[in-house]
Amino acid sequence: MDASEASGVPRIVTAGFDDPESYTIERYLARGGYQGLRKALGMDPEAVVAEVDRASLLGRGGAGFPAGRKWSMLRPDPVTYLVVNGDESEPATFKDHALIERNPHQIIEGTLIASYAVQASQAFIYVRGEFALGLERMQTALNEAYAYGAVGRDIFGSGFSIDIVVHPGAGAYICGEETALLESLEGKRGFPRIKPPYFPAAIGLYGQPTVVNNVETMANLPWIVLHGGAAFASLGAGRSTGTRMFALSGHVRRPGVYEVEMVKTTFRDLIFSEQLGQGLREGRTVKAFVPGGVSAPWFGPEQLDLPLGQDEVGAAGSMLGSGSVVVMDSSTCAVRAAWRITKFFFRESCGQCTPCREGSGWLERILYRIEHGRGREEDLEQLLDICDNIAPGLTWPPQMTTICVLGPSIPSSIHSAISMFRDEFLLHVKEGACPMSGGSHG
Amino acid sequence: MSYFTPDRRAQAEELLSLYPKARSALVPLCHLAQEQDGWLRPEAMEEIAGLVGVTPAEVRGTATFYDMLHTEPVGTYLIAICTNIACLLDGAQELLEHAEELLGVRAGGTTEDGRFSLEEAECLADCDHAPCVQVNHRFVRAQTPEAFDQLVDDLVAGRVQETIPPHGTLCRVRRDGGLRVDRQQIAAERAAARAAKASRAAAADEAKPSSGGSS
Numbered sequence: 001m002d003a004s005e006a007s008g009v010p011r012i013v014t015a016g017f018d019d020p021e022s023y024t025i026e027r028y029l030a031r032g033g034y035q036g037l038r039k040a041l042g043m044d045p046e047a048v049v050a051e052v053d054r055a056s057l058l059g060r061g062g063a064g065f066p067a068g069r070k071w072s073m074l075r076p077d078p079v080t081y082l083v084v085n086g087d088e089s090e091p092a093t094f095k096d097h098a099l100i101e102r103n104p105h106q107i108i109e110g111t112l113i114a115s116y117a118v119q120a121s122q123a124f125i126y127v128r129g130e131f132a133l134g135l136e137r138m139q140t141a142l143n144e145a146y147a148y149g150a151v152g153r154d155i156f157g158s159g160f161s162i163d164i165v166v167h168p169g170a171g172a173y174i175c176g177e178e179t180a181l182l183e184s185l186e187g188k189r190g191f192p193r194i195k196p197p198y199f200p201a202a203i204g205l206y207g208q209p210t211v212v213n214n215v216e217t218m219a220n221l222p223w224i225v226l227h228g229g230a231a232f233a234s235l236g237a238g239r240s241t242g243t244r245m246f247a248l249s250g251h252v253r254r255p256g257v258y259e260v261e262m263v264k265t266t267f268r269d270l271i272f273s274e275q276l277g278q279g280l281r282e283g284r285t286v287k288a289f290v291p292g293g294v295s296a297p298w299f300g301p302e303q304l305d306l307p308l309g310q311d312e313v314g315a316a317g318s319m320l321g322s323g324s325v326v327v328m329d330s331s332t333c334a335v336r337a338a339w340r341i342t343k344f345f346f347r348e349s350c351g352q353c354t355p356c357r358e359g360s361g362w363l364e365r366i367l368y369r370i371e372h373g374r375g376r377e378e379d380l381e382q383l384l385d386i387c388d389n390i391a392p393g394l395t396w397p398p399q400m401t402t403i404c405v406l407g408p409s410i411p412s413s414i415h416s417a418i419s420m421f422r423d424e425f426l427l428h429v430k431e432g433a434c435p436m437s438g439g440s441h442g
Numbered sequence: 443m444s445y446f447t448p449d450r451r452a453q454a455e456e457l458l459s460l461y462p463k464a465r466s467a468l469v470p471l472c473h474l475a476q477e478q479d480g481w482l483r484p485e486a487m488e489e490i491a492g493l494v495g496v497t498p499a500e501v502r503g504t505a506t507f508y509d510m511l512h513t514e515p516v517g518t519y520l521i522a523i524c525t526n527i528a529c530l531l532d533g534a535q536e537l538l539e540h541a542e543e544l545l546g547v548r549a550g551g552t553t554e555d556g557r558f559s560l561e562e563a564e565c566l567a568d569c570d571h572a573p574c575v576q577v578n579h580r581f582v583r584a585q586t587p588e589a590f591d592q593l594v595d596d597l598v599a600g601r602v603q604e605t606i607p608p609h610g611t612l613c614r615v616r617r618d619g620g621l622r623v624d625r626q627q628i629a630a631e632r633a634a635a636r637a638a639k640a641s642r643a644a645a646a647d648e649a650k651p652s653s654g655g656s657s
Contacts, residue, residue, distance in 0.1 A: 044639070044642065045635065045639065046639060046642075078629060078632060078633065078636075079629075088567050089564070089565065089567070090565070091526045091528070091564065091565035092527055092565060092569050093565070093569075094568055094569050094570065097567040097568065119635055119636070121625070121628050121632065122628070128567070129473075129508070129579070129612065130510065130522075130566055130567075130576065130579050131567075131579075132578070132579040132580050132612055135612060135613040136613050136614060136615045139613055139615040139616075139617060140615050142617070143615070143617065143618040146618060146619075146622070147618070151622075152622035153622050153623050153627075160631070161622075161623040161627060161628060161631055162623065162628070163460075163621045163622055163623055165460045165461070165617075166617070167466075167469075167470065168469065168470060168473055168612060169469070169508075169510075170469050170472065170473070170508035170509070170511050171509030171510035171511075172507060172508050172509065173564060184469070185466055186463065186465060187463075187466045187467065187468030187469060187494060188465070188468075189503065189504055189507035190508075206462060206463055247569065247570075248570075249528035249531075249569035249570060249572065250528055250531050251531055255528075255570035255572070256570045257570070294527060326527055326528055326531070326569075328531060332531065336530070337527060337530070337531075340526060340527055340530050341526075341527055344526055344565070348564065
């Protein structure tokens with residue numbers, strides 16, 4: 001039992017995670033699997049949409065757009081598609097990985113409910129290529145679901161039919177961006193598409209209206225249909241309703257994926273609670289933490305009591321993003337952390353836009369130079385100047401100079417590190433070496 | 443003559459049938475070719491081009507975008523060590539250096555006997571087991587130098603063949619048959635559903651004036 005269960009908060013998407021065979025259809029049916037789909041198929045499609053609207057379910061992928069609204073924006077067309085995004089690649093985000101391996105049927109059931117609600121012609125579940133086991137579990141689950149009569153022709157005798165295809169990715173961070181995902185699914189390089197159109201709901205897969213939703217978003221749907229949107233909306237607060245999976249990593253005693261009630265839980269709870277992260281190792285203290293994937297600006301110890309809510313974290317100048325929290329303790333070198341995150345963006349930039357393609361490389365090289373004792377004092381202003389060219393004004397949310405948000409996400413960690421730990425950067429320059437390299441040197 | 447073995451050729455045909463447009467099968471077909479050879483041979487790309495209706499250059503151009511598609515030979519075992527932020531905080535850089543020393547290759551290289559390729563990976567989404575190591579995209583959770591040495595021993599001795607197939611084999615579970623519903627039936631069902639929705643909406647509109655405006 002975890003903290004949320006003890007307090008009466010349901011485990012909506014991680015139910016069954018304690019069972020080592022949670023991924024089989026037998027176990028899924030034993031815990032009430034496919035009942036939400038049965039109920040949904042007995043409702044009018046627009047009533048299912050209304051229930052999800054009432055739940056105020058925010059997308060669980062990173063951008064946090066209301067799922068019901070996304071569906072309502074679909075351009076009327078005889079052929080529409082549903083694409084489920086399981087291409088989880090934002091550094092330190094590993095909740096979808098856990099969900100795909102341990103609860104694939106709930107993703108499939110949610111996909112079917114969404115397909116029925118928006119009357120999709122076909123659905124695709126795009127699973128990150130590096131998840132070999134996840135692909136096997138998802139394909140097995142889909143085969144089982146077909147055999148059970150939950151997918152395919154005339155599902156449960158309802159007269160509703162649909163096919164689902166599990167599609168493997170092949171290793172590219174950018175394909176998590178929804179328009180890049182669609183390009184990839186069309187068999188092309190994963191280049192994000194130029195906006196507008198802002199939403200695939202207008203022009204998506206093969207130019208047809210398309211809904212792209214995250215796997216965790218899908219997994220919430222069976223519960224919402226069964227218990228009602230109002231019950232879901234009674235969890236959490238404000239715009240952040242329901243529970244959410246958080247991936248906790250870094251210098252904590254018990255890293256892992258935890259499903260907690262939104263807003264009612266704080267970063268401090270997540271990191272320090274005995275049922276959750278159990279605090280830091282060896283009595284160390286929090287130096288900084290990443291609140292929502294490496295695209296998000298960092299927080300310091302003074303923000304630990306912020307609630308895990310989309311608007312609350314947004315108002316504090318960062319984002320809940322992909323639901324990943326990385327804790328850096330006092331032994332961490334801020335320059336090295338910022339350098340490694342920047343190196344990631346440099347490697348994963350698709351190369352379409354100059355500010356991102358060139359800027360990420362310049363930033364990475366300067367940070368590397370500082371970390372290795374060859375930095376200059378003026379490098380700090382140089383870094384911020386390049387950042388300002390990628391995301392003018394260094395505001396949050398960032399100004400766009402590129403086709404997608406990868407570019408403007410690059411300055412987050414650099415701007416945070418310099419603002420919070422300027423002295424540490426200067427010490428690297430002054431000493432001609434990394435002053436932290438004697439320690440565990442995170 | 444087909445590049446694919448007869449069984450894989452049949453699988454290729456099935457993959458093509460799953461998508462509204464053939465080109466969508468390009469990446470799955472590349473995975474299938476890697477399953478056969480461990481990497482993407484030029485003749486594989488030629489055949490895939492013919493199957494999906496593009497030029498071989500377009501297949502190569504697409505494949506080279508993706509880290510997992512290899513247009514050069516790779517080792518039987520591709521060992522990937524993540525050094526991204528969560529792993530970095532738990533000694534990933536040191537583990538990668540240890541791996542380089544043990545295998546005698548730098549990250550990005552392949553051992554002379556063709557057995558091992560070593561890769562510095564970006565986040566592999568297993569951050570609660572940092573530093574994260576995959577072999578042929580299977581999580582192996584070898585988090586210490588000692589565990590890594592054991593892993594390499596096991597691979598050399600062939601003790602983990604059951605769980606870790608040679609490079610190229612990604613998903614060992616095959617889809618159980620092609621699509622079950624033809625597109626015409628879907629189109630007819632959706633048209634009927636649209637008509638039903640429209641008549642529900644019309645009925646609701648009609649009901650409105652009679653229910654009065656004040657309630």
